[in-house]
């Protein structure tokens with residue numbers, strides 16, 4: 001069904017089923033982004049800490065992880081998690097007595113994207129940490145801070161301020177990369193849009209819709225990051 | 240290495256015995272020994288690279304020593320079993336470059352270590368921190384960030400930050416060397432106040448007038464050894480070693 005006057009068919013405005021799908025996809029994308037933003041940042045913080053470890057094997061493992069995830073395509077990583085790892089894990093009985101995979105598609109998408117963006121975050125945090133002078137760390141040590149306390153209370157807060165622009169870039173990339181979850185049938189924006197255009201043959205309309213929505217989402221993220229950047233800016237330090 | 244021993248105030252509060260330290264092939268300390276009694280002020284002078292900073296940094300175990308023994312109130316500072324925090328509660332250190340935490344205000348800089356490291360009550364620490372701000376004559380600057388303070392002001396915040404841990408010994412490593420001549424005095428006055436209250440102080444300094452006035456004992460180091468030491472009157476008026484004579488003639 002096409003609107004006769006314009007020829008533009010935006011089904012989600014008049015079809016409540018499509019509208020529900022669209023809204024569901026929109027929130028799925030937001031939820032997936034938030035989960036991955038959170039965990040990839042945690043991975044970055046922990047990974048950068050491990051990279052500064054005194055134990056050579058800890059550093060090597062952290063380095064290996066970074067190389068693996070930075071130098072392979074994120075789609076391949078997602079397939080690896082979903083098809084390879086997913087099949088190796090045991091299946092569990094669900095409430096109806098059927099066997100189900102241990103983790104659902106969403107979980108695998110979140111895991112693989114978090115590791116993907118996390119690998120970049122480790123490098124980003126490390127560059128920030130390297131900008132913190134050794135003498136500042138030493139002052140903390142002289143005041144009785146142990147290594148972890150100095151990292152959490154002194155080094156990391158300072159590193160954050162230095163590496164926020166780079167972190168910003170990577171997180172924007174992450175939000176855009178959530179569309180890969182389409183490939184393992186997570187009903188995020190791209191996936192539901194595809195369903196809608198398959199039903200209603202309105203590919204150009206849905207494509208424009210997608211672009212507009214992603215511009216809005218990424219714009220929101222960038223705005224939030226800039227606000228944060230301003231909020232933690234201190235006179236005489238960082239950018 | 241010897242283990243920690245009980246300490247009584249009639250014994251040296253800092254006891255350095257035959258300490259050796261190398262960085263790679265460079266031998267920086269070659270058998271340094273010195274004792275400091277509680278309440279004493281000692282000044283260490285010597286040419287650049289003679290190991291003064293390294294010696295101070297060994298006292299609070301920022302740098303490990305190769306040989307010898309350093310005890311602070313009987314704590315063997317390089318005993319692997321030593322709880323470093325116990326040592327660092329006893330020893331405060333102030334650096335040439337202030338090394339304040341730039342993302343925290345002056346007051347927060349002073350409060351941070353007692354709150355996060357010693358887990359003391361925040362409200363109580365704040366009361367003490369404000370008293371310390373007053374003591375270093377920085378009332379009204381509580382909420383300024385280090386980037387908004389002059390060098391002299393930052394250095395006084397750094398002194399207050401160390402004092403907030405209630406140390407028994409203070410180490411000052413050329414704390415006025417990075418300052419403008421006009422602001423040197425305000426920092427020296429702060430240190431003098433501390434010394435007059437009976438704080439044990441080890442100072443590395445090039446402020447000879449200040450050393451002469453304040454020190455109980457002077458040490459001259461060159462290439463990792465203590466060449467000469469003595470009470471300031473004698474030390475300055477009648478240095479015996481030619482290296483001391485040469486250094487003093489250059490600097491005075």
Ligand SMILES: Nc1ncnc2c1ncn2[C@@H]1O[C@H](COP(=O)(O)OP(=O)(O)OP(=O)(O)O)[C@@H](O)[C@H]1O
Pocket residue numbers: 262265267285286287288289290291292293294
């Ligand atoms: N962490 C380190 N690694 C390698 N060498 C070091 C280190 N710290 C100090 N040194 C070397 O040890 C020697 C003594 O340095 P130290 O800083 O103790 O001298 P100093 O007497 O404080 O000199 P200055 O008056 O210039 O501050 C120097 O040759 C220095 O290069």
Ligand SMILES: [Mg+2]
Pocket residue numbers: 291292293412413
């Ligand atoms: Mg020095």
